[in-house]
Structures are given as C-alpha cells and as structure tokens.
Amino acid sequence: MSSTLIIILSLVGGLLIYLAAHFWQQRIQSRNTEQHFSKIAHSILEDALLARAVFLLEPDARAAGNHGYRGELDSIHDGKLTLRLLDPMSSLLEKAPVCLQFQTRERSGQQYFKFNAEILKILAGDPQKLELSFPVSLEIGHKRNFVRVTPPADSIRLLSVWSITPEQPMPLSLAQVGQPLLATRRDDAAPPLFLANISASGMAIGFPASDEYAPLPVDLKRGSPLFCLLVFEMEGKPVTFWSTCSVNNVRWSKRDSAHLVGLEYTNWAVLQPGERSLEWLHASPAKGVPPILRWVESLGGRQ
Known part of the structure; x- marks a missing residue:
C-alpha cells in the first residue's frame, strides 16, 4: 500500500470519527435542551395544576365543532396531560390539533402561556376528560392589560x-x-x-x-x-x-x-x-x- 493511499485513508477515517463525534455531541445537546425545556414546562404546568388554572382550548379551525372550550388540568403523567373539561366536547375532535392558553401568577403578576398539542383521547364521563400530548414548546402569551367585568x-x-x-x-x-x-x-x-x-x-x-x-x-x-x-x-x-x-x-x-x-x-x-x-x-x-x-x-x- 502506497504512502499516499495510507494518508488518504487516515484522513477519511479521521473525518468519519470527527463527524460521528459531532453527531453524538449534537444529539446529547439536543437531548439536554429537550430535558431542560421539559423540566421548565413541567414546573409551569404543575403551578397551573395547583392553582386550578382554567385552560382555554381552541381546536384547529378545520376540525369539526371548532368552538372554544375550557378545562382544568387534572394530571401530568407519562408525557401526557389530562384535562377536565368545563364545556362539552364532540368526540369528532379526537386526534385534532388544539391551541391552549392559560395563566399563572408570578411575582411580577399574571403571566400568560400558550402551546399547541394534539387531542389524543376524549374520555367519556361527567365531566369529560381529555388526554393531550405534552407541549414541545411553550410561548409567553399576550398579557391582558385591563380588568373584565360583567355589568349589571x-x-x-x-x-x-x-x-x-x-x-x-x-x-x-x-x-x-x-x-x-x-x-x-x-x-x-x-x-x-x-x-x-x-x-x-x-x-x-x-x-x-x-x-x-x-x-x-x-x-x-x-x-x-x-x-x-x-x-x-x-x-x-x-x-x-x-x-x-x-x-x-x-x-x-x-x-x-x-x-x-x-x-x-x-x-x-x-x-x-x-x-x-x-x-x-x-x-x-x-x-x-x-x-x-x-x-x-x-x-x-x-x-
């Protein structure tokens, strides 16, 4: 084997080792980022659970029965959320994408959050319950500036x-x-x-x-x-x-x-x-x- 071929093979081998190491480093960083977000989201959702925050649900506009709904967080487990519905929901919305908004009280005041999920399952009962996918991102929503009242x-x-x-x-x-x-x-x-x-x-x-x-x-x-x-x-x-x-x-x-x-x-x-x-x-x-x-x-x- 010529020295030139040995050098080429060494360079190719070194490049492959570098790419493999870089790939796994990116995987580890991505996993760490996902785990970090999951911990933050889990903490925020636990606060909402303890405060019995009301979640506003807006199913995809193309889904059947696309009215807004309200619900309270019932549990967080196995990478899923369970909500108790305060408004009846059609079973046709199962598997539909949905946008959720809720608020929690922080030191600086009320903080609004927004995330997208999928309705995994609609559980019959009184009240109805929803199983939702865990959010992959959590946005800080628009903060309401003014008090709402119901006039006499x-x-x-x-x-x-x-x-x-x-x-x-x-x-x-x-x-x-x-x-x-x-x-x-x-x-x-x-x-x-x-x-x-x-x-x-x-x-x-x-x-x-x-x-x-x-x-x-x-x-x-x-x-x-x-x-x-x-x-x-x-x-x-x-x-x-x-x-x-x-x-x-x-x-x-x-x-x-x-x-x-x-x-x-x-x-x-x-x-x-x-x-x-x-x-x-x-x-x-x-x-x-x-x-x-x-x-x-x-x-x-x-x-």
Whole structure:
C-alpha cells in the first residue's frame, strides 16, 4: 500500500470519527435542551395544576365543532396531560390539533402561556376528560392589560350588532346605519344576545342557543368584523358607544347556554345627545378605550 493511499485513508477515517463525534455531541445537546425545556414546562404546568388554572382550548379551525372550550388540568403523567373539561366536547375532535392558553401568577403578576398539542383521547364521563400530548414548546402569551367585568343587566339600555365585511366603510352618520342583525333592550323578556363581560380593550357578547351545535345568527370566526352599539348608564346618564370589533374567539358556555363571542375593539365613537355624526377613533389594545375604562372602573373593576 502506497504512502499516499495510507494518508488518504487516515484522513477519511479521521473525518468519519470527527463527524460521528459531532453527531453524538449534537444529539446529547439536543437531548439536554429537550430535558431542560421539559423540566421548565413541567414546573409551569404543575403551578397551573395547583392553582386550578382554567385552560382555554381552541381546536384547529378545520376540525369539526371548532368552538372554544375550557378545562382544568387534572394530571401530568407519562408525557401526557389530562384535562377536565368545563364545556362539552364532540368526540369528532379526537386526534385534532388544539391551541391552549392559560395563566399563572408570578411575582411580577399574571403571566400568560400558550402551546399547541394534539387531542389524543376524549374520555367519556361527567365531566369529560381529555388526554393531550405534552407541549414541545411553550410561548409567553399576550398579557391582558385591563380588568373584565360583567355589568349589571339594568345598566345596559341597548345592545345591537351588525354583520359587516372587512371592505365595508364605517358609517359617518346615523343615516348610513341600517337595521341591526340583532338587538336587545333592557326590558326584553327573551333577549337574542347579551353582554357577557367587557373591558377597555374588548367585550364578549353572548348569543343564546339550544345547544353548542346550534348555528350562530351569522358565521363568525377569528378575525371576522362586527359593528356594535352599546348604550349603557354611567352615573345616571346614558352613554352611546359605537364600535367596530374583530372576533378573537367563539366558544360555547354551558352555564349561559350561549355561544360567547370574544371581541376586540378596532375603532370607536361616542355619540353625544342630539348628534348624528360619528367621529371614529382608532382603538389601541394597549391603551384601551377611555369611556369603557371609566365605566369599568365605576363598576369596581380596578387594576
């Protein structure tokens, strides 16, 4: 064997040894990273378990029965999570991907987390339980800046909604506002909608229904626009609050027997008595809407 061939074989052998060592080093580092994340995620989820944190579940939009659901963490074992459902879920969602959000209390205040998982199994019973895959990543979610309250029913004079399209221009006067899709007044015996809760950045409107499979009056999904009118009383005086909103989520509430539609304000206007022109202002999720912030604070919902 020539010396040149020996040198070549030595170089190739050395390269193979280096690549093998590098490969195993990467495997070990990856495994250590996964183990480190698993410990952190396990600790955060244990805090949520002890605090009985409510998890918000949003199945993939393409899955059947894609309403939002609520659940509480029941156990963490064998690389899986088990949740007790607070809202009934269709068995058709088994094996569907789902996005979960929850919050825990840290020293700095409430911390929101978000992760994706797969619904491995839906266990029948009362309550139903879910088996979920363990998260492979855990994101710090959007932190809510404002307190939400449920206003007294007698403080709301009128609530109306209009279905609009993203391309539809905002009305600049009352003359451009047509008939609402749905409306309810304070003295309605069987209101077709109600204000479930409200904050300076958004609100949740409830649409009563016979069951979770009953359709909404209009097809709504995340990002759908709605045009809303809310007339409420503050310090004995009516406030006429107009807003355009974007749908954040839709979920079924067993307690209210209603679809709850979570909305975020995008634009707003307050109409003074005798006025007919709407002067729109952009709504900032970080700063909130001043008239609603004052109303929430007057109801005792302070930061």
